[in-house]
Each structure stands twice: as C-alpha cells, then as structure tokens.
Amino acid sequence: MTDAQTVLSIRGAEHHYRADHAALAGANLDLYAGRITALLGPSGSGKSTLLRAIAGLERLDTGSIRLGDTIWNNEQTHLPPEARRVGMVFQDYALFPHMTALANVAFGLSGADKKARALAQLEAAELGHRAKAYPHELSGGEQQRVALARALAPQPAVVLLDEPFSGLDRRLRGELRERTVDTLRAARTTALIVTHDAEEAMAVADELALMDAGRIIQTGAPDEVWMEPVSATAAKLLGDVEIIESHISNGQAATPFGAVDAPGLEAGQRVNVLIRPRAFVLTLADHGTFTITRRRSAGPHLTCRFAGDRGEWTAQTPSPASIAVGDRVNVVLDPVYVRVVAV
Numbered sequence: 553m554t555d556a557q558t559v560l561s562i563r564g565a566e567h568h569y570r571a572d573h574a575a576l577a578g579a580n581l582d583l584y585a586g587r588i589t590a591l592l593g594p595s596g597s598g599k600s601t602l603l604r605a606i607a608g609l610e611r612l613d614t615g616s617i618r619l620g621d622t623i624w625n626n627e628q629t630h631l632p633p634e635a636r637r638v639g640m641v642f643q644d645y646a647l648f649p650h651m652t653a654l655a656n657v658a659f660g661l662s663g664a665d666k667k668a669r670a671l672a673q674l675e676a677a678e679l680g681h682r683a684k685a686y687p688h689e690l691s692g693g694e695q696q697r698v699a700l701a702r703a704l705a706p707q708p709a710v711v712l713l714d715e716p717f718s719g720l721d722r723r724l725r726g727e728l729r730e731r732t733v734d735t736l737r738a739a740r741t742t743a744l745i746v747t748h749d750a751e752e753a754m755a756v757a758d759e760l761a762l763m764d765a766g767r768i769i770q771t772g773a774p775d776e777v778w779m780e781p782v783s784a785t786a787a788k789l790l791g792d793v794e795i796i797e798s799h800i801s802n803g804q805a806a807t808p809f810g811a812v813d814a815p816g817l818e819a820g821q822r823v824n825v826l827i828r829p830r831a832f833v834l835t836l837a838d839h840g841t842f843t844i845t846r847r848r849s850a851g852p853h854l855t856c857r858f859a860g861d862r863g864e865w866t867a868q869t870p871s872p873a874s875i876a877v878g879d880r881v882n883v884v885l886d887p888v889y890v891r892v893v894a895v
C-alpha cells in the first residue's frame with residue numbers, strides 16, 4: 553500500500569525476554585491511516601510482543617517506533633504507555649469487573665462530559681441499554697463490544713486488538729468480526745488486529761502482515777499476499793499448500809506433474825514450487841500415473857490424497873463424485889494456483 557498515509561512506523565524492532573531467544577528479531581511494519589492491518593502468524597512468532605511494544609508495555613532492545621514525527625521508541629526514548637495514543641483490546645477483554653459497562657468505557661476519559669462521551673460510544677456499539685450492567689452480566693460478545701468501545705472512546709491514534717474473537721463460538725465470531733470491522737471503519741481508526749486464523753485475517757484486513765520468528769515476512773493486500781506468497785513459510789500461513797523442491801532449467805521448474813514456468817529466475821537456482829490443493833487437476837485414466845489413496849467430501853469440493861512414485865499429495869477438486877480410493881488418475885497443474893519461489 554503506497555497511496556495511504558503512514559500513521560505508525562516500526563523499524564528494526566528487536567526484543568529479547570531471554571538472552572538466547574529473540575521474540576522480535578528486526579520487525580518492520582507500517583500502519584496506514586484509517587486502515588485495518590491484520591497481523592497473522594503462528595503461535596510464538598512474536599505477534600503479542602509486537603503489540604505490547606507498540607503499546608509501550610515492552611521496551612525494544614533496538615529499533616524504532618514512530619507515530620508520524622513523534623518518536624515513541626528508539627535507543628534513547630521509551631515513551632510510557634499512558635503517553636501513547638493507543639487503544640487496546642485484549643484477548644480476555646480485561647474489563648474492570650467491579651465497574652459498570654459505562655464506567656469501563658469512561659475510565660480513560662477526562663473532562664466534565666466524560667460520561668456523555670462514554671455513553672455515546674456505548675450507543676454506537678448498540679449497547680446503550682446495557683450501560684449499567686456489570687461485565688459478568690454481559691455475554692462474551694457484549695463484553696468484547698464494551699472493550700472495543702473503551703479502546704475507541706479516547707479517540708486513539710491507533711487501536712490494537714489481540715486475538716479479539718478467540719473466546720467466542722464460531723457463529724458469534726463471524727458476526728462480531730463484521731461488527732468490529734464496521735465499528736473501526738465508522739471511527740476511521742487505524743487498527744492492528746492480531747490473529748493466528750488465516751481466514752479471519754483475510755476477512756478483516758485491508759492490509760495483511762505475515763509474521764514468523766520475530767519478523768514481518770510479507771505485507772500487502774490480502775488477495776495479493778494469497779496469490780503471490782514470497783516463500784513457502786508465507787504460503788503455509790495462509791492455507792494448505794504442497795511444496796516441491798526443484799531447480800530452474802530452461803526457465804522452468806520440474807515437478808512430478810509437469811514443468812512450471814518460472815519467469816525471472818536464473819538457471820540452476822534452487823526453488824520451492826508452491827502448489828495450492830485446488831491447482832491439481834485430476835483426470836481418471838486406466839493407466840494413470842497416480843493412485844487415489846483417500847477421499848473426503850466437504851460439500852462443494854472433494855479433498856483427495858493421491859500417490860505416485862515420488863510422494864503423496866492433497867488435491868481439492870470441485871466434487872467429481874466418481875473418484876474413488878484405488879482409482880488411477882493423471883494429474884496436471886492449473887498455473888493460477890502455483891508459484892515458484894527462490895529458496
């Protein structure tokens with residue numbers, strides 16, 4: 553994303569909890585004005601640590617965090633959390649149990665009109681009628697909405713949400729996800745949402761940032777990142793993928809399913825061929841090269857395992873019900889769902 557204004561900029565962020573392990577290992581990330589960035593990464597990749605560093609709850613060893621021209625962190629500076637204009641929604645919502653919903657939302661506000669402003673924020677979350685309820689009297693979804701209202705009430709420059717839907721059941725998750733996105737958009741907030749759920753990240757993100765081993769390994773629009781992963785690690789974060797090691801010869805990478813074009817890569821270069829399950833096109837053939845070893849129907853598509861001399865792979869095809877375990881098939885690749893990346 554280059555046309556939106558950068559609000560928050562993180563460069564070379566490093567953080568160690570222990571000397572022998574970097575929780576952040578040189579992370580770079582930009583957040584853009586009014587846009588929602590989803591931070592997706594496996595457990596332990598450093599997502600929460602990055603959030604906590606932005607909020608000022610962890611101090612960077614090296615690197616910088618800037619809000620516009622204001623330095624929040626660098627070698628000399630560590631602005632305390634209360635001096636940063638950050639709203640935070642934690643995984644467990646962290647509402648004050650002895651305070652009403654209204655008091656929770658008003659907590660970070662000052663001025664004579666703070667109750668009115670808090671109430672307006674609760675009403676925007678369609679929870680005005682629950683203003684006097686205590687957290688234990690609210691459902692999980694309502695608590696999350698109060699937590700979001702509390703984070704937004706002081707009109708922060710950036711809102712950080714750490715796995716904000718993880719405590720909710722599946723149906724409620726989808727509903728609340730949409731509501732949260734609508735609320736953030738209505739408030740024109742710059743937001744960073746942490747998740748380890750690829751589908752959730754794709755659903756909420758204007759910008760997707762992939763994190764692994766303390767670094768941001770790829771950023772971009774969700775579709776772009778899905779279609780053009782920069783590495784096998786990035787591809788795996790976004791869904792099932794078969795990875796075939798190969799090398800470049802005559803501008804192509806050989807696979808057991810035929811050669812794949814690999815423009816721009818030099819002869820001899822070692823590569824990974826990244827194949828999404830839907831790239832495999834299976835055709836029944838009496839003397840086919842591969843054998844179906846397993847099949848599982850999942851409504852509109854069929855997931856098949858198939859084996860050949862050099863391995864076993866998983867395909868996802870639009871339900872051709874005629875394929876059965878033991879059938880012989882030939883397999884070619886739909887190049888739309890195949891990428892070749894240098895190793």
Ligand SMILES: Nc1ncnc2c1ncn2[C@@H]1O[C@H](COP(=O)(O)OP(=O)(O)OP(=O)(O)O)[C@@H](O)[C@H]1O
Binds near residue numbers: 570574596748
């Ligand atoms: N308070 C702590 N003390 C020591 N090590 C920690 C602490 N918090 C996190 N770590 C370590 O830092 C690394 C990054 O952890 P972090 O919680 O940031 O990852 P994460 O991507 O948010 O993971 P998850 O999705 O499981 O929440 C991990 O190796 C973790 O064990």
